Amino acid sequence: MSTDAKTFLLTGGRAPCTLELARLLYHAGHRVIVAESLRHHLCRFSRAVARNVHVPPPRQDPDGFLSSLAEIVNQEKVNVLIPTCEEVFTLARGSGRFPDHCRVWVEPIERLTPLHNKWTFIQEAGELGLQTPMTWMAASHSKLTEILRNINGKFPIILKPVYSRFAAEVYLLRHPAQPCPALSVSPEKPWIVQEWIDGRQICTYSLAFEGKLIAHCAYRTTFTAGKGSSILFTPIEHPQLLKHVEEWMASKKYTGQFSFDWIETAEGKLYPIECNPRATSGIHCFGESDRLDQAFARPETASLILPQAGVQRMLSLAMWSYGLFSVRSFSQWRNWIKSLLAAQDVVFRWRDPLPFICQFLLLIYFWKQSRRHQISMLEASTYDIEWNGEY
Secondary structure (H helix, E strand, O other): OOOOOOEEEEEOOOOHHHHHHHHHHHHOOOEEEEEEOOOOOOOOOOOOOOEEEEOOOOOOOHHHHHHHHHHHHHHHOOOEEEOOOOHHHHHHHOHHHOOOOOEEOOOOHHHHHHHHOHHHHHHHHHHOOOOOOOEEEEOOHHHHHHHHHHOHHHOOEEEEEOOOOOOOOOEEEOOOOOOOOOOOOOOOOOEEEEEOOOOEEEEEEEEEEOOEEEEEEEEEOOOEOOOOOEOEEOEEOOHHHHHHHHHHHHHHOOOEEEEEEEEEOOOOOEEEEEEEOOOOHHHHHOOHHHOHHHHHHOHHHOOOEOOOOOOOEEOHHHHHHHHHHOOOOHHHHHHHHHHHHHOEEOOOOOOOOHHHHHHHHHHHHHHHHHHHHOOOHHHHOOOOOOOOOOO
16 A cells, blocks of 8 residues: 555445445545444455454444444554434434544534434524424324324325434324324334425535535435335535535534435525435445545545536436336436436446345345334345434
């Protein structure tokens, strides 16, 4: 390695965005290590990864997970530790365990929780002067019934847990006469009732350091896996969103990766809906020439990095499954065909083909877990890493 090269430790090797980041770092000349609680994951056989380490699951064994990471950092003299999935919250609770020579890209848990929590997220957005959908929280069935009884004029509305991901357990009630689904509502699992905002969804992925925005992209949601995660990524220019995110980061002096979901109405109004304070698929919009590694390695001197225009990326397996089955009209089918032909798969590379094969092993594992725990495959993909407010 050159004198400018660093050793990076990434977590969440199951995620395509982690594989993307590993490849970007590798092609910039850095050494990449991946820690993952699954034995078979996307990064395991990637040539971009110098070493893979199997670690305890952060959800079921947070102390073991943190101890293993600290051991890797010390053994390998890791310079930069980047969490990519929901293990970020476990790291946020134990970031003090790591030596000073290792930069850990995470905020303390007390600063991440208000963003991950969908109720406090809306409060924070409103305090910053942003337009927000009307939102109520229910921690009991009686409170939920009271809210629904008193908002007859506000339909349609959305029901979703305060802690959730992939738009799992999201319900749309279009009118007061529509029966409310049977929900498990409690202080341990509160729900929010939220005004439905009609418009187009835009996702943003941003990297900030001490309040300064140093990388950013925005992309529209066209095809998704189920109700939530995007599977086609085309960066767009959106100056107003860039301004909103810059001001948000600056006002809170945030450091880390922050991914927001927004709704843009036909009138051009922007509503923040939720935030994932971690890496998301927006990272696929960046290429090798963008040098995203510089932002992670030397944030103090980094200038704002934006992706190049014309990039089109996709999760091809998801486009052939979720994307195809979501087509409901000829125009949608034509758009699906056009996107499939134009976009580059985010997993397959001729120079690094094995992760494409490995994803089938991963899908089989998630299918088995979904059957075992009676959950969806999307929910199975985060079963051992998700965080729902536990302390």
